[in-house]
Amino acid sequence: MLFNSFPFILFFLPAVAVAYFAVPQHRLRLLLVIGASYYFYAYADWWFPALMAGSTAISFTVGRLLGQETNERRRKVGLAVGIAGVLALLAYFKYTAFAGGYALDFVHLITRRSFPDARHFLHGIVLPIGISFYTFEGISYMVDVYRGTLQAERDPLRYAFFISFFPHLIAGPIVRYGILQPQLTQKHHFDADRVRSGLLLFALGLAKKVLLADGLARWVDHYLATPGQLGLVNAWLSALGFGFQIYFDFSAYSDMALALARIFGIELPWNFDRPYRSASPTEFWRRWHVTLSTWLRDYLYIPLGGNRKGAGRQDLNLLATMALGGLWHGASLNFVAWGVYHGVLLAGTHHARRRGLSLPRPLGVIVTFVLVTLGWVLFRMRSAHAIGALYAGMFGAHGIGGVPGHLALYVVVASALVFGLPEEWRWPVGRWNTALVAATAVLFAVAVSSVYTSHPFIYFRF
Amino acid sequence: MKRLVLFLVLTALVLGVFAALTWWVDPLGEVWKPAAYAAARHDGCLLSEELVGNRYYSFKLAVFHARPTRTFVVGSSRVLKIASHPGERTFANLGYPGTAPSTLLSLFRALPATPVQTVYLGVEAFWFNRRYAIPDTNPSGYHVLEYLLSRSAFWTSYQQFRLLPYVRPPHRWRIATVGRRCTIARGYPAINWNPDGSRVWSWELDPKKYPKFHGTPFSAGLALWRNGYYDDWHGLDHARLAQLGQTLALARARHWHVVGFAPPEPAPLEHRLDTDPRLAPEWHAFLRLMPRLFARYRDEWIGLAVRCPASDFPDEFHSDAACSDRLRARLDEAARQLH
Numbered sequence: 067m068l069f070n071s072f073p074f075i076l077f078f079l080p081a082v083a084v085a086y087f088a089v090p091q092h093r094l095r096l097l098l099v100i101g102a103s104y105y106f107y108a109y110a111d112w113w114f115p116a117l118m119a120g121s122t123a124i125s126f127t128v129g130r131l132l133g134q135e136t137n138e139r140r141r142k143v144g145l146a147v148g149i150a151g152v153l154a155l156l157a158y159f160k161y162t163a164f165a166g167g168y169a170l171d172f173v174h175l176i177t178r179r180s181f182p183d184a185r186h187f188l189h190g191i192v193l194p195i196g197i198s199f200y201t202f203e204g205i206s207y208m209v210d211v212y213r214g215t216l217q218a219e220r221d222p223l224r225y226a227f228f229i230s231f232f233p234h235l236i237a238g239p240i241v242r243y244g245i246l247q248p249q250l251t252q253k254h255h256f257d258a259d260r261v262r263s264g265l266l267l268f269a270l271g272l273a274k275k276v277l278l279a280d281g282l283a284r285w286v287d288h289y290l291a292t293p294g295q296l297g298l299v300n301a302w303l304s305a306l307g308f309g310f311q312i313y314f315d316f317s318a319y320s321d322m323a324l325a326l327a328r329i330f331g332i333e334l335p336w337n338f339d340r341p342y343r344s345a346s347p348t349e350f351w352r353r354w355h356v357t358l359s360t361w362l363r364d365y366l367y368i369p370l371g372g373n374r375k376g377a378g379r380q381d382l383n384l385l386a387t388m389a390l391g392g393l394w395h396g397a398s399l400n401f402v403a404w405g406v407y408h409g410v411l412l413a414g415t416h417h418a419r420r421r422g423l424s425l426p427r428p429l430g431v432i433v434t435f436v437l438v439t440l441g442w443v444l445f446r447m448r449s450a451h452a453i454g455a456l457y458a459g460m461f462g463a464h465g466i467g468g469v470p471g472h473l474a475l476y477v478v479v480a481s482a483l484v485f486g487l488p489e490e491w492r493w494p495v496g497r498w499n500t501a502l503v504a505a506t507a508v509l510f511a512v513a514v515s516s517v518y519t520s521h522p523f524i525y526f527r528f
Numbered sequence: 529m530k531r532l533v534l535f536l537v538l539t540a541l542v543l544g545v546f547a548a549l550t551w552w553v554d555p556l557g558e559v560w561k562p563a564a565y566a567a568a569r570h571d572g573c574l575l576s577e578e579l580v581g582n583r584y585y586s587f588k589l590a591v592f593h594a595r596p597t598r599t600f601v602v603g604s605s606r607v608l609k610i611a612s613h614p615g616e617r618t619f620a621n622l623g624y625p626g627t628a629p630s631t632l633l634s635l636f637r638a639l640p641a642t643p644v645q646t647v648y649l650g651v652e653a654f655w656f657n658r659r660y661a662i663p664d665t666n667p668s669g670y671h672v673l674e675y676l677l678s679r680s681a682f683w684t685s686y687q688q689f690r691l692l693p694y695v696r697p698p699h700r701w702r703i704a705t706v707g708r709r710c711t712i713a714r715g716y717p718a719i720n721w722n723p724d725g726s727r728v729w730s731w732e733l734d735p736k737k738y739p740k741f742h743g744t745p746f747s748a749g750l751a752l753w754r755n756g757y758y759d760d761w762h763g764l765d766h767a768r769l770a771q772l773g774q775t776l777a778l779a780r781a782r783h784w785h786v787v788g789f790a791p792p793e794p795a796p797l798e799h800r801l802d803t804d805p806r807l808a809p810e811w812h813a814f815l816r817l818m819p820r821l822f823a824r825y826r827d828e829w830i831g832l833a834v835r836c837p838a839s840d841f842p843d844e845f846h847s848d849a850a851c852s853d854r855l856r857a858r859l860d861e862a863a864r865q866l867h
Contacts, residue, residue, distance in 0.1 A: 072674055258529040265535055500531060507535045511542035518678035 067109035069322045070275055070517045078106065083261075083329055092253040096227050099330065103230040107196070114194045117155060121197075122229045124151040125204030126222055132211045133218025145212045149205055156201040163188040164397030196236040198394055200229050202361055207243045209365055216244050224250045233326035237319050239337040239357040246332070254331025263496040264328035266503065269510035270490045271321030276516040278480060279315035282307050283521055285473040293447065293455040297467015301459030302439075307473050309442045310480035313341065315524045316355070321490050339489050342438070345430030347411035350438060362391050373416075380416065385409035395445075400453065404444040411437055547676035553685035553695050557581015558667055558675045564701055565590050565723075568712045571703065574720035574728055576713035579701055584624035585631065585666035589638060591620050591725035598643060599863070602635065603627055603650025606791035606845065609852035610648070610859075611726035621725035626663040628655050629771035634666065636775050641782045646866075648859045649788045651772070653801075653814040654757035656764040707733030729842075732849070743843035746800055750807075754845055761810050764817065776825040785866045786827040787859050788818060792847050794838040828862050 067074050082102045089095050104115040128148030135141050166188045170181050207228075210216035219225045228246045229235075286307040289300055296304060320337035327334045341354035351359040367387040373380040385406060392405020418424070425433060443460070447453040458464060487493075498506070551559055560583035568575040580587045592600065598618040601610045605625040612619040622635065632649070639645070654660050664671070675681055688695055694702035694714065704713040709728070711717045718738055720728045730738035744752045750759040779786050793801065801811040815831065822829035836851035838844075847855070 072670075072677065076673075258532045262532040262535060265532070269539075498531075500534065503531045503535050504538055507538035508542055510535075511539045511546070512679065514539070514543060515546050515677050515679035515682060518674055519680060 067106050068522055069319065069326075070272060072514075072517060073109075075272075075514055075517065078102070079326070086330060087256045093223060095253070096223050096250070099232075100223070100226050100230055103227075103232040103235060106232040107230070107235060110195055111192065114196075117159075117194050117197065118200060118230060121152050121155055121200060121204055122226055124148060125208050125229075126219065126225045128208050129211045129218045129225075130220070132208065141212060145208055148208045152201050152204045156197055159191060159193055159197055161393075161397045163191050199238050199240055200235065202240050202358075202365075202394075203229060203243070206240070206361060206365060210242065210244060216247075219243065219247065231327070231332070233323040233330075234334055237316070237323075238355075239320055239323060239335050240361050241334055241357070245335055249332050257331070259496055260331065261329050262503070264325045265510075266495040266498065266506050267325035267328065267491060267493075268322050269506050269513065270493070270495070271318045271325060272517075273509050273513040274314050274321065274490065275318035276513050278476070278483075279311050279318060280516070280519075280521050282311035282314065282473075282476050282480065285470065285476060286311050289470060289473065290446065290452075290456070293452050293459060295464070296456065296459040297465045298459065298462045299469050300467045301456055301464070303470055303473050303477055305439050305443055305446075305456065305460060306477050307480075308446045309342070309439045310477060310484070312442065312445070312524055313338070313354075313484070314480065317489070324491055336489070336491050339492075340484055342435050342484050343431060344434050345425070345427045346434055347408065347415050347437065350434055351408070351412070358391065358394070362387050366390060377417070377420070381413040384412045384416075388412065398448065400444050400448055404441055407441050407444055411441075543677055546679070546682045547673075549689060550676045550678070550681045550685045552697070552700060553688050554581065555684040555688055556675065556681060557583065558672055559583070560586035560590075561700070562586075562590055564712050565594070567701075568721075569594060569723050571710065571712070573703060574706070574709055574711040574717075574722060576701075576704070576711050576717035577719035577721065578714040578717060579712060580721065582663075582665060582667060584626065585635065587721070588620075588622040588624055588635070588725055591723070592622060592639060595620050595724065597645070599646040599648070601648040601650065601859070602632055603648075603791065604652050604655075605727075606652070606847065607648075607650040607852075608727035609847055609849050610856050611722060611849070611852070612724045613856075619724060621722075621727075623650065623725075624665060626665045628660070628662040629768045629775060630662060631665065632775045633771050633778070636778050644782070645779075645784045646863045647779060647784055647786045648863070649775075649786055650791045651788055651818060652757075652791065653811055654754070654761075655772075656768050656814060657758060657761040657810070658763075658765045659760050660757050706730045706738070709733050741843045743845045745844070746797060758807055761807065764810065764813055769817070769821070773821060773824075776822065776827060780825045780827070785863060786822070786825070787862045787866065788822045788827060788829040789834075789855070789859065790815070790818070790832045792834050792836045792840075792851055792855060793832065794841040794844055795835070796838060797844060798832070828866050830858065830862050833862075834858050 067078060069075075082099070085098055085102075086095055089098055104118075107118060108115045125148060128144055128151070131144050132141055132148075135144060166184070170184055170188075174180055207216070207219075207225075211218045219228075224247070225243075227250060228241070228243050231241075231246075234241050286304055289296060289304040290308065293301070293304075317338040324334050324336065335357055337355055337357050339353040339356070341350050344350035344353055367383055370383040370386060371379055372383060375383075386409075388405040388409030389402050390405065392401040392403070392408075395401045395404075424430070440457075440460075443453055443456050447456055459467075495506075554561070557578065558581060561579055564579040565575055565587065567573070596618050597620040600620040600622045601607050603623040604627045605623070607623040608621060610621055610623075667675075692715065693699075701712050701714055704711050704717050706717055706720065707730075709720075711720045711730075713720075718730050720730060722728060729741070731740045743754070746753050750756065750761075753759075776786060801807050818831065819829045834851070834855045836847055836854065840848050840851035842848055
């Protein structure tokens, strides 16, 4: 089920919210939300919840074992088995077709045999939405319990709530159990101010998605369908447009996730903080998809050695972490290339810093924005040919070209919002006066009426 | 709490305004307007297709219930010229474009079991081509709700509301004149419905103002000919045959008398169906199977009993009134034998 859909907005959310506050017992409420979340997930495909239940059972059981076991060797083995268990599900559903496809291509190159049955089987593997997110949440839980920074959860209901809670289930934010656990022990009473604040943020998120991100998508998709025909202006505006589209799309989802959780009395971590205002690639990753970048830092980069083993090793760690981060986004070489590109940017930033090189902040923001935009080309265009064609256009190989009026207007509006106002979750919606609440209600109604033609969120694919 | 209530109420109010305007103007014809049909009956006018839109199913049910129906015809758009005899009130044409075995079954289930009906069932061979996509002529309440709340539908409604005086309250339509007949219409009533559910093309009434339709010739290829209904046809779809069987079984259980027929074909195209290697096997299979299927339920099948000259098919697909009158006479005769 999509947040930007009539079934969710008109039926699912009101029904679950009303039932949640109508149920008097805390544990019954948890059960209600878990049931609703599984239904929410099953809306995409009936068997997805079974997969999530399996992943939940693995990480919960391993967490319990790690909490009880004192033998270090057994704990290590337990953690490895747990991580391998949940990663196996992710690897099968997300990467088998990718790896198998390349393997078959390689064998075909040597033997000239095409293996149509095997290819048919690989094409038939369906990627369950949200699996990348709840797999990472399960891993972080097991690792935190192993490290002793988190008490193992004894209550399967609370743990199932943590994994399945529908606001963050499909596309994050990637929540750590340490953030949610204390919030799940107490009953949340109905608080009109908090519910209003959640609804206002949800309205802003929905408007950002359906009015801005989807509006940009219409023009960006149109132009990027033929990258070889784009002149300099068109190519840059398309790349900038995609940069704004993916930002508004994903940050809108994150705002809506925060907002929905808030309605139920739960605060989730924020995920974006106007990343295009960053003055360096390092700062960009402290503002973009923060719950993923901190996850990669804490559970991949630091265990690999981080910056503790010299500059050369740090560069390698950054490249490896970002390449895997790219691969997490999708089983495709362009995502790996995008990750490696950002790894190079991060390593370059560290080297520049060590040499005492820095840019004045305004110049740093411009340079970072341009570099990030160039990176989005790798992310958006799926083939080397299309990537090359768009870069060629951006560097003037296809001439200057005309100005795409609608797209230019969207980019101007998007830029004004990004550089003129703070991230929406920072807006003090809870203290808004009657006029602002009324204006947001009208905006919300317009946004709701636009969901009929809305696109799915980009990050649903990951 | 006050501001929470304000937010919810104002949101609901704005969406309500959107929905109300779209419901009133209904630019895409997704809302069934019984008052338009009532106005047509009251004023002795035709009803323009614009006011029926995609709601054929609801319209035909209304036609059935508005008359003391004892005999009705069902089938595709090709049975729509079969009309009542002068002064006959007990006949209704419940056919509509997009009819298929599944829609027939729904329609039969929605009709009352009594009084006993005589049914003329026009069966199309292309219904049993799996590639024939059945359009939605009975949208669900949820589908209509989506439409009413859609911004694009609202925007179109707003523009029409602003530009067209006859969609502004208290009016929702206008009485237009086509030839010597009046029709309850909106902008351009090219197709109209008689109160008995049969269809009237405006070019029949006013050929100067309304151009005739032209079908795509057979030579254009099966993907284009007759909207591609016969394209890529391999075998008779078993599920749809089973639905037709269920429909006949339901009629039998209600003691209804059913006469089945294949709508008339222009002679050159009947020849194509008989001889074209892409069509002939399925066409002949259809013609062989139908008598057996109807006989199983003790119903009559008259097949392609009426032959009409090619000039009786203005678009080489739909028969005109003259041909349909001959067909009606043949159906009446078959029904008399059944009784």
